[in-house]
Amino acid sequence: MPPVRKRARSYDAARTRAAVLAQFGNVREAVRGLGPEQLALPTRLGEWTVRELVAHIGMAVTAVHRALDRPTPPKQDVTVVRWPFATAANAGAIHDFTRGQATAHPDLDAHLAEVERSLRALLEQYPGGRLLETNAGALPLDDYLVTRTVELVVHTDDLNAAVPGLQVPYDRQALAAATRLLADALAVKAPGGSTEVRVPPYAVVQCVEGPRHTRGTPPNVVETDPLTWVRLATGRLAWKDAVADARVSASGERADLGPLLPLMA
Structure with missing residues (x-):
């Protein structure tokens, strides 16, 4: 008997967009209250401090901006479930870029406010089917936003682990999308x-x-x-x-x- 072909999971585009904005908003609200000593705390991410972790969260969201700035790929050549396997190859570049972002944006609250404002504007401007060149391959915008829920949930957890008592909440839809994408990736692996x-x-x-x-x-x-x-x-x-x-x-x-x-x- 031939193996059963599994249907690719679909994600509700409106819920995904709302989840990305909600979880980023949760992070922004929590970070607003952090003082210099808390921002200097170490994290479980190697040499990164909390300041660098926050800068990286902003960078993970503005990956959407950078992808939209690039030419539109001719066709989709990968599915979103392949994205988790493409992240490790860029670890060095991500580390360097994050360090640069932390230095370039000493006022993290103002930086995250601008990231949120510009993301909302881009999501109003571009349709969900607009193809993006990503580190995994060419993906539609709405699929790429599912990967942003993973970044936001994972790094919210990193923040909570680094700062005692911070307790940044998890948007339910963001946690659901991140969980499902990573579970589907296991089934692919x-x-x-x-x-x-x-x-x-x-x-x-x-x-x-x-x-x-x-x-x-x-x-x-x-x-x-x-x-x-x-x-x-x-x-x-x-x-x-x-x-x-x-x-x-x-x-x-x-x-x-x-x-x-x-x-x-």
Whole structure:
């Protein structure tokens, strides 16, 4: 029997746009209250301080601006689910650009306000189908905005980890889109139907080669919450630590996802 072809997930464009703006707004509001000592705190991202992390969040959003400034590609040549695998190749350039942004924008509140204003203007100006040249390939604007939810959710979590008591909230739709994209990326990396990965309430995917489950309780099941999944997929949390701390439940001989993670590094 030929393998079942999985239909690509679709995202509601209006909800995605609202989610990007909402999560960026959450970050902007939280950062407004940070003082020099908090901005100088270290983060879990190597040498970056909180100031550089905030500058990077602005940079992740203005990636939309930079892509719209470039010529329109002739055709789409990649799907959004491939984006997570393209990020590692640009780590060096991202690091250098982030350092430059942190230096160039000493007033982070004013900088983030301008980023938000200009993003709103661009989203009003350009249709969702406008193709962009991205680090993963040519994608429609609305698909690329889904990748921005991943950037915003991941780095909101980095901010919360770096600044005690900050507690930047997560927009529900942004967290949902980020969770789903990273779950689908796992299914692309490890195609198959022997293992069911559940991230309630946002995502369920089948993955890993082996006997395909068709009815009843799957023999191999992994379940976790959305933030834990995002941390696993992006290398913020090791699989063995998540299992040991009972942040992941994994049952079945094909339920060990450790060798497949992280998806982004």
